[in-house]
Amino acid sequence: MHETVERLHPIALLESFSGGEFSRSYLFEDLETIVQAHTTDQVMAVFREVEQAVSRGRHAAGYVAYEAAGGLNPELPRGTCGDQPLIWFGIFRTRRPCDATTGAETNDGQTASPPELEISRQEYARALEKIREHIARGETYQVNFTTRQRFRVRGDQFALYRRLCRNQRAPFCAWLDTGSHRIISASPELFFSLKDRLLTMKPMKGTAPRHPLADDDQRRREELAASPKERAENLMIVDLVRNDLSRIADIGSVAVPALFQVESYPTVHQMTSTVTARLKPEARLVDIFQALFPCGSVTGAPKRRTMEIIHDLERSPRGAYCGAIGFVSPGGEATFSVAIRTAIVESTTGLGVMGIGSGITWDSNPEAEFRECLDKSAFLTGHAMDFGLIESLRWDAQGYLLLERHLKRLEQSAARFGYPFSRRELLDRLVELERSLTGVHKVRVLLTSAGDLMLEQQEIDDTAAERPTLLVALASQRSDPSDPLLYHKTTRRSRYDNELQARPECAEVILLNQRGELTEGCTTNLVLQRGEELLTPALHCGLLPGTLREELLQLGALREAILTPIDLETCDAFWLINSVRGWKKGQLLKNC
Numbered sequence: 001m002h003e004t005v006e007r008l009h010p011i012a013l014l015e016s017f018s019g020g021e022f023s024r025s026y027l028f029e030d031l032e033t034i035v036q037a038h039t040t041d042q043v044m045a046v047f048r049e050v051e052q053a054v055s056r057g058r059h060a061a062g063y064v065a066y067e068a069a070g071g072l073n074p075e076l077p078r079g080t081c082g083d084q085p086l087i088w089f090g091i092f093r094t095r096r097p098c099d100a101t102t103g104a105e106t107n108d109g110q111t112a113s114p115p116e117l118e119i120s121r122q123e124y125a126r127a128l129e130k131i132r133e134h135i136a137r138g139e140t141y142q143v144n145f146t147t148r149q150r151f152r153v154r155g156d157q158f159a160l161y162r163r164l165c166r167n168q169r170a171p172f173c174a175w176l177d178t179g180s181h182r183i184i185s186a187s188p189e190l191f192f193s194l195k196d197r198l199l200t201m202k203p204m205k206g207t208a209p210r211h212p213l214a215d216d217d218q219r220r221r222e223e224l225a226a227s228p229k230e231r232a233e234n235l236m237i238v239d240l241v242r243n244d245l246s247r248i249a250d251i252g253s254v255a256v257p258a259l260f261q262v263e264s265y266p267t268v269h270q271m272t273s274t275v276t277a278r279l280k281p282e283a284r285l286v287d288i289f290q291a292l293f294p295c296g297s298v299t300g301a302p303k304r305r306t307m308e309i310i311h312d313l314e315r316s317p318r319g320a321y322c323g324a325i326g327f328v329s330p331g332g333e334a335t336f337s338v339a340i341r342t343a344i345v346e347s348t349t350g351l352g353v354m355g356i357g358s359g360i361t362w363d364s365n366p367e368a369e370f371r372e373c374l375d376k377s378a379f380l381t382g383h384a385m386d387f388g389l390i391e392s393l394r395w396d397a398q399g400y401l402l403l404e405r406h407l408k409r410l411e412q413s414a415a416r417f418g419y420p421f422s423r424r425e426l427l428d429r430l431v432e433l434e435r436s437l438t439g440v441h442k443v444r445v446l447l448t449s450a451g452d453l454m455l456e457q458q459e460i461d462d463t464a465a466e467r468p469t470l471l472v473a474l475a476s477q478r479s480d481p482s483d484p485l486l487y488h489k490t491t492r493r494s495r496y497d498n499e500l501q502a503r504p505e506c507a508e509v510i511l512l513n514q515r516g517e518l519t520e521g522c523t524t525n526l527v528l529q530r531g532e533e534l535l536t537p538a539l540h541c542g543l544l545p546g547t548l549r550e551e552l553l554q555l556g557a558l559r560e561a562i563l564t565p566i567d568l569e570t571c572d573a574f575w576l577i578n579s580v581r582g583w584k585k586g587q588l589l590k591n592c
Helices: 040-055 066-072 121-136 157-168 214-226 228-246 285-292 303-313 366-381 403-417 423-434 494-502 547-555 565-570
Strands: 012-015 026-037 059-064 087-097 142-154 172-177 181-187 190-195 198-201 204-209 255-264 268-278 324-329 333-338 342-346 351-360 389-396 441-447 453-459 470-479 508-513 518-521 525-530 533-537 559-561 573-578 582-588
Touching: 012 059, 012 324, 026 040, 026 059, 040 059, 040 066, 040 087, 040 285, 040 324, 059 172, 066 285, 121 142, 121 303, 121 351, 121 366, 142 228, 142 303, 142 366, 157 172, 157 181, 157 342, 157 366, 172 324, 172 333, 181 324, 181 333, 190 285, 198 228, 204 214, 204 228, 204 366, 214 228, 214 255, 214 268, 214 403, 228 255, 228 268, 228 285, 268 366, 351 366, 389 403, 403 423, 403 441, 403 547, 423 441, 423 453, 470 494, 494 508, 518 533, 518 565, 525 547, 525 565, 533 547, 547 573
Parallel strands: 470 508, 470 582, 533 559
Antiparallel strands: 012 026, 012 172, 026 087, 059 087, 059 324, 142 351, 172 181, 181 342, 190 198, 190 333, 198 268, 204 268, 255 268, 324 333, 342 351, 389 441, 441 453, 508 518, 518 525, 525 533, 525 573, 573 582
């Protein structure tokens, strides 16, 4: 059960990429030993060793696999994780605070292959039908059914960890190197936090995918918060957690200070509730795990019978996924996450496995639940958050044009991607900059993923009496309207730059989506005149909501419409507009 090793790379790194009461980042150093269990018979002994080490002033960081539950409670199913430990903890002499947001960017050509599900859509539907049969017999109310996706990492595995953390902005990120495997986690869910005998849990149950449009995304968030189905499932788990906590809590101390709160992450909205309790003075770490593990949000209710159903239906062990990852330190301090959004990667081969799942009830729709699983898995292959957010403002003697619209758009984009943003700081910087400006300038604002602001200014020639007509071509590539980056102004501009470079004879290229609908120019919004009416492509076609476009829509000067290349060829006239350069008349290149 012991292992003593020396390594040059991080063994245990627990980081938080979002704010919050439990957001702490620690690097564990000066490894003394490793304690681990490969069978359920060894589980209790490892917990005792962890407790003894912490009593000697050491820090323990590691994981408890889902299948370790059988070693904590003989009533729960017993299982193994193949060649991986059921429990793995490094015992460290030093716990050093660190700042997750300033970690070095790593790339090293790292890629993860598209994940492949171990179960087909039809097999998934059959498993859900069996769960419904168990529910009909009164054996369970809800089953958190999971499956596995397999993939391969090429390149630096630590770079994959960094990318997932920055993408998810999760409060409980973890990198654990056990030697044979790397545990890579970007979990949004707190299992429990313990400090000064106050134990807090935040079970998470209820999911809705993010929408690329801000208004529709807010609507989905509100629908999730109000959904009777999601509330019922969440409350079911809250009741289970309250019951578990009562076994180790002072009488009357279990409370639910927050119910049905919605937290937003880059790919999904999640519903969470908060349950607290005052721990009995005699309760130890192992008592906490015996009472609470696994978290009810990853099992269902009632826990024992539901875990038996899970054991029968799931094809492969969960391992660290759906277990717990965290640390224990002297003074009765401990924090563990529920290990969702978690991948396990073989150190030498790069072969990886990631679990995904959802809570199944009598009313669950197999197709909707299958889609929810895929939504949750998007965190592995989603956009790397290695881009900045941009605003380009026009400044003249009257000040910054459409300033409030620019501020609002940047604020919304920062919130969508989890970038820190201070409106006050930007306003102060803009006021300071304009003291040195004369004439007409383009002011470029860049917000980095770490929340840093950079301002640049460039004088522009705005004196030409005649504004030349812009020669325009249609783009060769088609965009996907579901891509969230289309709706935000970012430094990720290769698609636009490539189109412009491919047509050097043109001043602008008009883009189209996969449905063949016009969207926008590479640096402008599009306006078509048809009789007395001015039309612009509808936002949901996939385009940037330009500030001048939004102003004209609010004034009633423009109307949104679905427009095609035929509309462009047959319109009375068309313009390319933005807030810096204003209106430029366009001319379509023949045979483009």
